[in-house]
Amino acid sequence: MLLKPCLAFAVLLSACSGGDTGEEAGPADAGILLPLDAAVVPEPTAGYVFDDSALRTYELTVNETDLAWLNSNILLEEYVPATLRFEGEVIGEVGLRYKGGFGTLQSCVDAAGNKTCDKLSMKLKFSEFDKDLRFYGLKKINFHSMNSDPSHLHDRLAYYLFRSMGVAAPRAVHAKLVINGESQGLFALIEQVDGRFTKDRFTDGGNGNLYKEVWPVHQTAQPYLNALKTNEDDNPDVGPMLRFASDLASATDATIEAVLADWMDLDGIMSYLAVDRAIENWDGIVGFWCVNGNCGNHNFLWYQGQTEDKVTLIPWDMDNTFDSPNFFLGLGQPVWNADPVDCTPVDVFEIDGLGMVGRRGASCDSLLRGLGVTMRDRYHVAVARLLDGPFEEGHIATLLDGWEAQLADAVADDAFGPGTVAWQSELATLRAAIATLRGQMQAEL
Numbered sequence: 001m002l003l004k005p006c007l008a009f010a011v012l013l014s015a016c017s018g019g020d021t022g023e024e025a026g027p028a029d030a031g032i033l034l035p036l037d038a039a040v041v042p043e044p045t046a047g048y049v050f051d052d053s054a055l056r057t058y059e060l061t062v063n064e065t066d067l068a069w070l071n072s073n074i075l076l077e078e079y080v081p082a083t084l085r086f087e088g089e090v091i092g093e094v095g096l097r098y099k100g101g102f103g104t105l106q107s108c109v110d111a112a113g114n115k116t117c118d119k120l121s122m123k124l125k126f127s128e129f130d131k132d133l134r135f136y137g138l139k140k141i142n143f144h145s146m147n148s149d150p151s152h153l154h155d156r157l158a159y160y161l162f163r164s165m166g167v168a169a170p171r172a173v174h175a176k177l178v179i180n181g182e183s184q185g186l187f188a189l190i191e192q193v194d195g196r197f198t199k200d201r202f203t204d205g206g207n208g209n210l211y212k213e214v215w216p217v218h219q220t221a222q223p224y225l226n227a228l229k230t231n232e233d234d235n236p237d238v239g240p241m242l243r244f245a246s247d248l249a250s251a252t253d254a255t256i257e258a259v260l261a262d263w264m265d266l267d268g269i270m271s272y273l274a275v276d277r278a279i280e281n282w283d284g285i286v287g288f289w290c291v292n293g294n295c296g297n298h299n300f301l302w303y304q305g306q307t308e309d310k311v312t313l314i315p316w317d318m319d320n321t322f323d324s325p326n327f328f329l330g331l332g333q334p335v336w337n338a339d340p341v342d343c344t345p346v347d348v349f350e351i352d353g354l355g356m357v358g359r360r361g362a363s364c365d366s367l368l369r370g371l372g373v374t375m376r377d378r379y380h381v382a383v384a385r386l387l388d389g390p391f392e393e394g395h396i397a398t399l400l401d402g403w404e405a406q407l408a409d410a411v412a413d414d415a416f417g418p419g420t421v422a423w424q425s426e427l428a429t430l431r432a433a434i435a436t437l438r439g440q441m442q443a444e445l
Contacts, residue, residue: 046136050171050191055406057176058124058143059085060096067180074098074109074120079128082179084135091135095128099142101317108147118416119145119185122177139196143177143187148319150418151426152411153403155188158279158318160399164390165271165382168201168303169315176410185414186407193314195230198303208306209236213298216245216311216367229301240309241302248366256370263311266375270382272313273371277336278383278391278441280433283320285313286336286362290345295360324433324440336362337372337379383441391441396434400427 049056062070066080079095100108100121108117122143126133135141146152155172162169170191177184191197199206207230214227224238244263251259260266276284281299288295301314333346338361345358363369372379389395404427412420 044136046138046171046191049136049138049141049189050173052173055174055176055410056087057178059178061085061180062096064180070096070098071115072113074113074115079125081129082124084124084126086135091126092133093129094133094135095123095125097123097125099123100145117145117147119147119187121145121187137196138192140192140194142190142192143175144190146186146188146319146417150422151322151430152186152188152407152417152423153400153427153430154321155190155318156403157396157399158275158281158321159190159315161275161279161386161390162272162315165275165386166268167272167275167315168197168312170197174407174410183413183415185416186410193229193301193316198230202303202305202312204305204307206306207231209238209241209304211241211302211304212316213296213300214241214302215297215365216241216248216302217365218242218245219249238304240304240311243309244311251366251370253370253374256366256374260367260370260375263309265310265312266378267382269313269371270375270379271386272315273379274382274386275391276315278386278437279318279321280323280437281315281318281321282323283317284315286368288345288360288362288365289348290358290360291354291356295345295358322430322433322437324436333359334361334363336368337376338363339369339373340364380445384445387438387441387445391438393435393438397431400431 061083062080066082070080075098077097077099079097081093082096084091084094098120108115108120123140124135124143125140126135127139144155146155149155152174156174159169159172163171170193172188172190175187175189177187194210195206197206198208198210202208209224209228210230211224211227212229214223218224219242221238221242224241225236228236228238247259247263248256257266260269276286281287284299285297288297299315299317301316303312303314305311334340340361340363343360343364345360347356348359350356363373408420411417411423417423418426
């Protein structure tokens with residue numbers, strides 16, 4: 001029980017990227033439109049790549065020397081050239097590298113640098129060797145190994161729920177990967193969160209700043225500059241994040257709702273929280289890990305609008321979700337929206353060379369306290385909408401049944417996966433956890 005949070009927190013404290021996001025993504029769920037005029041054929045969009053009804057195969061050819069170098073330098077996360085073939089068509093030369101954080105990459109490499117996991121997460125960068133090369137409008141895509149999720153459905157279901165509630169979140173489907181004629185098995189195919197993503201999702205044009213894993217508590221510019229994933233080389237203005245942090249620091253229970261309404265779409269952030277809590281995302285925005293008095297959370301991004309002082313949260317990395325019961329409540333950790341009596345971190349585990357790692361109540365943070373304690377009624381409205389909508393019992397059952405049927409043959413053929421029997425057992429565990437989590441949310445209402 002102690003291993004999973006230990007791995008998660010190591011990401012926060014190391015120089016690793018956690019769940020690497022990169023810089024760019026692609027268009028939204030438009031799909032491919034049939035032309036009214038046969039002479040005018042629209043350019044295919046990323047909707048084809050993330051078509052939920054299809055399980056597609058990606059074939060890579062990599063020079064054996066390059067592949068050997070990649071496998072000997074896993075943690076460098078540097079690209080080697082690979083030729084991509086997709087549905088019978090050669091796309092071109094692309095960049096291929098391994099990706100991930102402690103739990104998905106570092107923990108899969110021994111002290112000698114050898115791979116210890118059968119399957120590693122990978123990233124394709126289409127513009128690495130040809131700056132103009134695109135794949136259905138995309139510059140990058142992510143293949144997640146799902147090593148820590150033998151149900152294979154955490155990413156896909158979690159992101160589906162976020163998007164269904166109107167949250168700007170990546171798309172996720174599944175795909176099969178072949179390298180040099182050898183099957184690598186089944187992967188979760190995850191959309192990149194970057195400048196192209198923001199251009200598609202935000203009506204201000206999407207050219208604002210994208211920040212990875214920096215919470216609005218810092219009163220100096222450098223932490224926000226360090227966290228930039230877009231506009232890094234354009235002398236970006238991080239003033240809005242500084243003003244947001246300043247406003248939060250001076251807010252009281254009486255003023256916090258007005259402060260947050262100035263900076264955020266309140267219905268949007270409540271929808272985010274409703275999903276985040278329904279899926280028990282214990283390693284997301286409500287998970288404040290503490291060492292030597294310094295506490296922080298991770299697995300999220302902020303988009304800072306370009307035309308006005310507005311910020312939006314974007315979720316990332318859904319491996320550590322759908323766990324029930326919540327491990328941390330057994331340690332005396334308060335629920336995320338409880339009014340805490342004491343903000344002293346609860347000891348969770350110890351890391352060699354680092355010391356004791358604790359976890360602090362989420363509502364000790366002024367932003368989350370405002371959303372969860374001061375504005376609890378508004379949060380409950382979002383929870384009710386989620387339970388009656390995308391997280392409705394019958395709808396979820398139909399969704400999971402369809403995905404199970406779609407993936408069954410690929411799971412059976414995946415020599416590096418859990419195998420059919422273990423996978424079906426994990427699916428049963430997932431279904432039971434969802435029923436419990438729905439019950440918890442209903443009880444709170």
